Amino acid sequence: MLGRAPEELRGERLYPIIHPDDQDRAVRTWFEMLGVPGAVRRARMRIRHRDGTWLWFDATHYNRLDDASAPGIYTELLDISDEMAAHEALRSAERLLRRLTEALPLGVAQIDVQGRLIHRN
Numbered sequence: 001m002l003g004r005a006p007e008e009l010r011g012e013r014l015y016p017i018i019h020p021d022d023q024d025r026a027v028r029t030w031f032e033m034l035g036v037p038g039a040v041r042r043a044r045m046r047i048r049h050r051d052g053t054w055l056w057f058d059a060t061h062y063n064r065l066d067d068a069s070a071p072g073i074y075t076e077l078l079d080i081s082d083e084m085a086a087h088e089a090l091r092s093a094e095r096l097l098r099r100l101t102e103a104l105p106l107g108v109a110q111i112d113v114q115g116r117l118i119h120r121n
Contacts, residue, residue, distance in 0.1 A: 001049075001055065001057075001077065001079050002017075002047060002048075002049050002050060002055070003049045003050030003051055004050055014026070014047065014059075014075070015027070017047050017048040018045055018046070018047055018048075019045065019046035019047070019048070019054055021046075022043075022044075022045035022046055025043055025045065026043055026045050026059070029041045029042070029043040029059075029061065030061060033061040033062075033063050033073075034063060034073070036063060037063055037065055037066035038063060038064075038066060039062075039063045040060060040061065040062050040063070041060070041061050042058060042059065042060045042061075043058075043059050043061075044056065044057070044058055044059075044080065044084075045057060045059060047077070055079060055081045056079070056080045056081045056083070056084040057077045057078060057079060057080060058077075058078040058080050059075055059076070059077055059078075060075065060076045060078075061073060061074070061075050062074040062075070062076070098119075101119070101121040102121050104121060107120070107121065108120065108121045109121075
């Protein structure tokens with residue numbers, strides 16, 4: 001997924017390829033997991049692909065340091081780039097609709113089924 005062979009990542013730190021805006025959250029999640037044997041922690045973050053693009057991942061860290069048969073820290077990465085792109089497209093469409101309704105020379109209102117005003121220009 002990252003354009004790298006598994007051998008290139010095994011035993012390596014991900015920190016250098018985590019997006020700068022996500023590094024604090026990634027480190028905080030890591031240390032929360034590290035301090036509790038058996039803990040599992042998740043964080044969403046962008047990680048740089050070998051080609052330089054940023055991909056969104058849901059990272060799940062497993063603290064198995066107390067596992068006598070195979071002690072270690074294991075991280076599972078799930079590519080959520082399509083999901084995050086869909087969220088951004090929705091936010092963009094909402095911004096466009098708000099700008100359009102604000103620019104209209106007539107009143108526009110959105111009312112929910114209970115009769116509450118949701119939006120007006």
